[in-house]
Amino acid sequence: MDFEIRIGKWVEDLVTFMLDHFQPTFDAIATVVNGFGGAVDFVLVGAPAWLLIGLIVATSLWRVGIGFAVFTVASLLLIVGMGLWTETASTLGLVLTSTLLCLLLGVPLGVWMARNRVVESVVRTTLDFMQTMPAFVYLIPAVMFFGLGRVPGVLATVIFAMPPAVRLTALGIQQVPAEIVEAGKAFGCHDRQLLFKVQLPNALPSIMAGVNQTMMMALSMIVIASMIGAGGLGNVVLQGIQRLDIALGFESGLSVVLLAIILDRITQSFGRTAAAARPARFALLRRFLPVPAR
Amino acid sequence: MTTMMRSTVSVGGPASLGFPRGAARSGTGDDAAIRLEVRNVYKVFSADPKPALSMLRQGASKAEVLEKLNVNVGVLDASFQVRSGEIFVIMGLSGSGKSTMIRLLNRLIEPSSGEILLDGKDLVSMSKAELIQARRRNMGMVFQSFALMPHLSALDNAAFGLEISGASKAERHKAAQQALEQVGLGTYAHRYPREMSGGMQQRVGLARALANDPTILLMDEAFSALDPLIRTEMQDELLRLQREQQRTIVFISHDLDEAMRIGDRIAIMEGGRIVQVGTPYEILSRPADDYVRSFFRNVDASKVLRAGDVARFEASNTVIRLPGELTPALHQLRENHHNFGYVRTQDGRFEGVVSQTTLERELNGPQPRFVNAFLPDVRTVNAATPIHALLGLVADTEWPVPVVDDDHNFLGAISRALMLHTLVRGD
Numbered sequence: 001m002d003f004e005i006r007i008g009k010w011v012e013d014l015v016t017f018m019l020d021h022f023q024p025t026f027d028a029i030a031t032v033v034n035g036f037g038g039a040v041d042f043v044l045v046g047a048p049a050w051l052l053i054g055l056i057v058a059t060s061l062w063r064v065g066i067g068f069a070v071f072t073v074a075s076l077l078l079i080v081g082m083g084l085w086t087e088t089a090s091t092l093g094l095v096l097t098s099t100l101l102c103l104l105l106g107v108p109l110g111v112w113m114a115r116n117r118v119v120e121s122v123v124r125t126t127l128d129f130m131q132t133m134p135a136f137v138y139l140i141p142a143v144m145f146f147g148l149g150r151v152p153g154v155l156a157t158v159i160f161a162m163p164p165a166v167r168l169t170a171l172g173i174q175q176v177p178a179e180i181v182e183a184g185k186a187f188g189c190h191d192r193q194l195l196f197k198v199q200l201p202n203a204l205p206s207i208m209a210g211v212n213q214t215m216m217m218a219l220s221m222i223v224i225a226s227m228i229g230a231g232g233l234g235n236v237v238l239q240g241i242q243r244l245d246i247a248l249g250f251e252s253g254l255s256v257v258l259l260a261i262i263l264d265r266i267t268q269s270f271g272r273t274a275a276a277a278r279p280a281r282f283a284l285l286r287r288f289l290p291v292p293a294r
Numbered sequence: 295m296t297t298m299m300r301s302t303v304s305v306g307g308p309a310s311l312g313f314p315r316g317a318a319r320s321g322t323g324d325d326a327a328i329r330l331e332v333r334n335v336y337k338v339f340s341a342d343p344k345p346a347l348s349m350l351r352q353g354a355s356k357a358e359v360l361e362k363l364n365v366n367v368g369v370l371d372a373s374f375q376v377r378s379g380e381i382f383v384i385m386g387l388s389g390s391g392k393s394t395m396i397r398l399l400n401r402l403i404e405p406s407s408g409e410i411l412l413d414g415k416d417l418v419s420m421s422k423a424e425l426i427q428a429r430r431r432n433m434g435m436v437f438q439s440f441a442l443m444p445h446l447s448a449l450d451n452a453a454f455g456l457e458i459s460g461a462s463k464a465e466r467h468k469a470a471q472q473a474l475e476q477v478g479l480g481t482y483a484h485r486y487p488r489e490m491s492g493g494m495q496q497r498v499g500l501a502r503a504l505a506n507d508p509t510i511l512l513m514d515e516a517f518s519a520l521d522p523l524i525r526t527e528m529q530d531e532l533l534r535l536q537r538e539q540q541r542t543i544v545f546i547s548h549d550l551d552e553a554m555r556i557g558d559r560i561a562i563m564e565g566g567r568i569v570q571v572g573t574p575y576e577i578l579s580r581p582a583d584d585y586v587r588s589f590f591r592n593v594d595a596s597k598v599l600r601a602g603d604v605a606r607f608e609a610s611n612t613v614i615r616l617p618g619e620l621t622p623a624l625h626q627l628r629e630n631h632h633n634f635g636y637v638r639t640q641d642g643r644f645e646g647v648v649s650q651t652t653l654e655r656e657l658n659g660p661q662p663r664f665v666n667a668f669l670p671d672v673r674t675v676n677a678a679t680p681i682h683a684l685l686g687l688v689a690d691t692e693w694p695v696p697v698v699d700d701d702h703n704f705l706g707a708i709s710r711a712l713m714l715h716t717l718v719r720g721d
Binding site: 177179180182183184185186187188189190193197198201202204 | 397400402422426427429430433434435437438439441442443444445454455457458459502506512
């Protein structure tokens, strides 16, 4: 038996072909992503640290509670103290950019998947492929198409982190109770109303869980993407590895963990309120107002 | 209404044992306009319904089609009419096709064949846009699991149908608030479904269906998920709403007591087929087949039937009071071998009970008067009284107990023998 299937070579040929013929398309994508990512980075890194920290802590207090807000203050001050604030802000920017792109692509794809059998089977296979392929592998074509820097980093991250957004959107829509969908139809919804007024609002808890997962995966990937120059905390981690600098490695690693915890808890809280309908807005105020008799 | 009832009663004979419930409850007679008509509707769950349909038309049963073609049959040659203003209950066990049936009525499920006429217009042949208009304008639906939107307040849930139809915020909130008030939830407008009990949630479900003022209300096991006490309360609520503004209601239920309680007419479904359609009393007294009979075996007739359903009117013992004319009355009773006579005025109002003995006593007296011949302590019962509340009275009373309607018109009497006969019916 002596035969070989050179599937790797074929993929390489495909990438070369695309490079030769679709360069303008890639350039256009690069411009958009770079412009957007640059703007986010400019705002987050450029803003004074106290302002950004204040915003994050305020969000923690609003969404989660006083205990977590204290933890957030301590974590962020620790990061500032370790001298890693700029890198952390930059990583936050990259994560937000990637997550936003994931949602822009992933949610509509999830909706389509939930409504169409053929699309579902194609997308499901593709997503399995995307999730199981080792993350580093995305870096090679990303570099070839977009060179080094923020753009390939963000795009490789989008590919890696998008599956949960797609899957959980589709799942959320498929899991809307049949009678609720029937209620929508029975009261005269046409297709678009059914989607926007019945299915999406009911799928929101699931979609928010997808946002949370996507954001966590984006954070893990964006650190890896520093190998192709995405920047942020990943660069510091990489430096630590290259210099075998335990102190630097630990500090940068710890910053990633702290950022992950903060993002996780905050996005989770949005998922929870979506599940429980409205946030208890004015809950404090209501406590002091007369309650209608039961 | 008064004239209708009297004319029914005065026909006499066993055929008019009851009086139409519809008439008593909601003013719907047999001649009311037909709002919804189902004609030979079939539903088979298959991509290609033709083979199954032709098998069914040749008389195959649901089980045979399932076995031969592996096709599920939902509804099989259903035909019935729903009259304006009545509560039409479709009753059957699970798997009888009743849930499919109600979903065919607003085409949540597409019929495989047949016609469904809403005010004479065929829903089945409507385009999608026409169908959406018909659902928005004419149909409200209430679901077993309430099916409220968890992200909307009670007010916005009630306003859902109007929002979908494009009503302005002010307009739909006003209508929704009114609907909530109708179901007794006026002060709960800003609560969310998760903050409410099942009964309250279903009231919101009902308000949502009422808010766009539909002519037809489809209720799919609407009260089945509620505990028994709340269920009865909601049934009363529905009957109250129905007295205030008469809608045409199609109500699905697997609960016989519920069907008997709220239904003006009941359709019994079995294996996708409609086996019998009739008033509760008709079905109870003349079940179409053994299936229906077995269904009703455990029904406590004394709770379902009302005095008006049972009371027997007999011309031979009913005496019209003409001042001073006691002799003809006595003769009438003697000839017909009645001990007791029921005296009413010329326009039908009940006056009292006389016996041969009291009439004779009066006639032998110096100045015979009807009033003096009346038996003392005669109690009348209202037609709407459930007969289980009458058992003691009938047993303790020497004469058949007279039954009257709200206007005190005489409807007939219930003797001990008649009561016993009713209670042991058919068993």
